[in-house]
Amino acid sequence: MSTLEKERELLKGLADNEKSAIEAIYRDNYVLIQHLVVNNNGSEDDARDVFQEALMVLYEKARSGTFELNCQIRTYLYSVCKRLWLKRLQQIRRFDSQVESLEATVPVEEDLEIHEKLDFQYVTMRTAMGRIGEPCKSLLEAFYVHHKNMIEIAAFFGYTNADNAKNQKYKCLMRLKKLFFAEYKNVN
Amino acid sequence: MDQIVLLEAVEKYLRGEMNPAESNAFDDMRKKSPEIDQFVVEHHYFLEQIEKYGEKKRFKANLYDIHHTLKENAEIKDLTPVNQGRIIQLWHRYRKVVAVAASIAGITALLTSVLTTVLSPKAPVSDVEELRKKVSNLESRTNDQGRVLSDVKKKIEPGSTVKFGGTSFLLDGHGYLVTSAHVVKDAARIYVQNNKGDDFHADILSTDISRDIAILRINDSDFHFQGTLPYGIKKTTADLSEPLYTLGYPKDEIVYNEGYLSAKTGLKGDTMAFQISISANPGNSGGPVLNRNGEVIGILNARQTAAEGVVFAVKSENILRVIDELKKSDSTVNIRIGGISGVKAMDRSRQVKKIEECIYMVKVILQ
Numbered sequence: 429m430s431t432l433e434k435e436r437e438l439l440k441g442l443a444d445n446e447k448s449a450i451e452a453i454y455r456d457n458y459v460l461i462q463h464l465v466v467n468n469n470g471s472e473d474d475a476r477d478v479f480q481e482a483l484m485v486l487y488e489k490a491r492s493g494t495f496e497l498n499c500q501i502r503t504y505l506y507s508v509c510k511r512l513w514l515k516r517l518q519q520i521r522r523f524d525s526q527v528e529s530l531e532a533t534v535p536v537e538e539d540l541e542i543h544e545k546l547d548f549q550y551v552t553m554r555t556a557m558g559r560i561g562e563p564c565k566s567l568l569e570a571f572y573v574h575h576k577n578m579i580e581i582a583a584f585f586g587y588t589n590a591d592n593a594k595n596q597k598y599k600c601l602m603r604l605k606k607l608f609f610a611e612y613k614n615v616n
Numbered sequence: 617m618d619q620i621v622l623l624e625a626v627e628k629y630l631r632g633e634m635n636p637a638e639s640n641a642f643d644d645m646r647k648k649s650p651e652i653d654q655f656v657v658e659h660h661y662f663l664e665q666i667e668k669y670g671e672k673k674r675f676k677a678n679l680y681d682i683h684h685t686l687k688e689n690a691e692i693k694d695l696t697p698v699n700q701g702r703i704i705q706l707w708h709r710y711r712k713v714v715a716v717a718a719s720i721a722g723i724t725a726l727l728t729s730v731l732t733t734v735l736s737p738k739a740p741v742s743d744v745e746e747l748r749k750k751v752s753n754l755e756s757r758t759n760d761q762g763r764v765l766s767d768v769k770k771k772i773e774p775g776s777t778v779k780f781g782g783t784s785f786l787l788d789g790h791g792y793l794v795t796s797a798h799v800v801k802d803a804a805r806i807y808v809q810n811n812k813g814d815d816f817h818a819d820i821l822s823t824d825i826s827r828d829i830a831i832l833r834i835n836d837s838d839f840h841f842q843g844t845l846p847y848g849i850k851k852t853t854a855d856l857s858e859p860l861y862t863l864g865y866p867k868d869e870i871v872y873n874e875g876y877l878s879a880k881t882g883l884k885g886d887t888m889a890f891q892i893s894i895s896a897n898p899g900n901s902g903g904p905v906l907n908r909n910g911e912v913i914g915i916l917n918a919r920q921t922a923a924e925g926v927v928f929a930v931k932s933e934n935i936l937r938v939i940d941e942l943k944k945s946d947s948t949v950n951i952r953i954g955g956i957s958g959v960k961a962m963d964r965s966r967q968v969k970k971i972e973e974c975i976y977m978v979k980v981i982l983q
Contacts, residue, residue: 450679484675598619598620
């Protein structure tokens, strides 16, 4: 299998949230990014965060379906990470010169803009979820994120029947929607 | 309760779980009621968002999981940053430049020292070459001319080799000779040879290394000298540009050379010597420097290695001083120096013919 085919395969796996594919990408590229970040005023945690965010960008791009692989995954991830880390350094003002890098990079600015937008939506939802509190959060996540059915949910959360659970879910959902749209309008 | 039913219906509709009949009915309902339509649109967007949220959350969970696993399996290790401090960071960034700069500095320093060594004036010793002749080939040549030099073999014992050669000249008729001190340096035995090829055994009476003068005495029953010396030893030096000549043994035969006095001092202003422009070679050391009247004004002893025809000679007054000192320490020494030249009026070739009889080759045998 050629490198190109292999990478396509990996991207497909990534888009499907396949653990094996993600793990392969992770294993192949993490050390490179670790060097980039740790050797440029970053910590281990910074390296992990930056790398995972870059994987998120790649994931979004792979899922969008319009993704054309015109460079190696490695190069793409490196470019994204460099960009992200530069931005982070600028924010925390620890940055006074160029980030040192020897690897080739590709322009990723557009992808990052899209990512920022998506991330904003994610953060909005996460904030709203955080605000509704338990058990609403777990309940809604069980239904919408983990796609459990109402019977399972009722059993798990200790409701006497599915209808009760449904009732509870409805109340929670209304609150969440309210919070989400409030947040959404607030920023837009 | 209605709201819950409606929500369930909307979700079912949006997920496409309704059968065609239900779906059509729902579409009709949306068209009739703008409120429901609004709710559907809004909920569609919301579900989309929550779906994406879910996706991302699952993905993130996966990432954390993988990171944790890889770390546990030691496929990811903590990295110690290479550049912790500002200085270290600068060092890492510029170490190549520093290395290059250091190399250039090193090379420059080396070059400078080499150039300094090459171009700076040499120490006097290496600057001048004493004209004592290294006679590695002298003896073999002497042996080649075995018939002519029959006496040589007789007097110089077989097995001993002549190591150095120079020139000396008579001070008086009793066999006192003067030569350069460096010619007879480290000598075990000395033989002198006249221009006819006769060898005589000689002893060193005194050496004055600072003046570079040695007095020898022929200690040989075969030695006879009739008459007086043709030349005198002059007490004063010559003038600049005065024509001078010398006789010596740079080879097995006596060699005549002429030149002129080019400076009244020797190397680096040495007032005990003077400088002459003459052609001189190893073997000329110890030879007399004579003026046109046939008066000895110096003893030739060295030449400058760096320049052509720059030869140095010890002033003749030094000979007189050395003799005076010798007389004081050894009362048996009876040298009478003539100051007047007997060849004054003669032309050069006749002068030389007379003088050459008094010029002896010095053969030094080191033990």
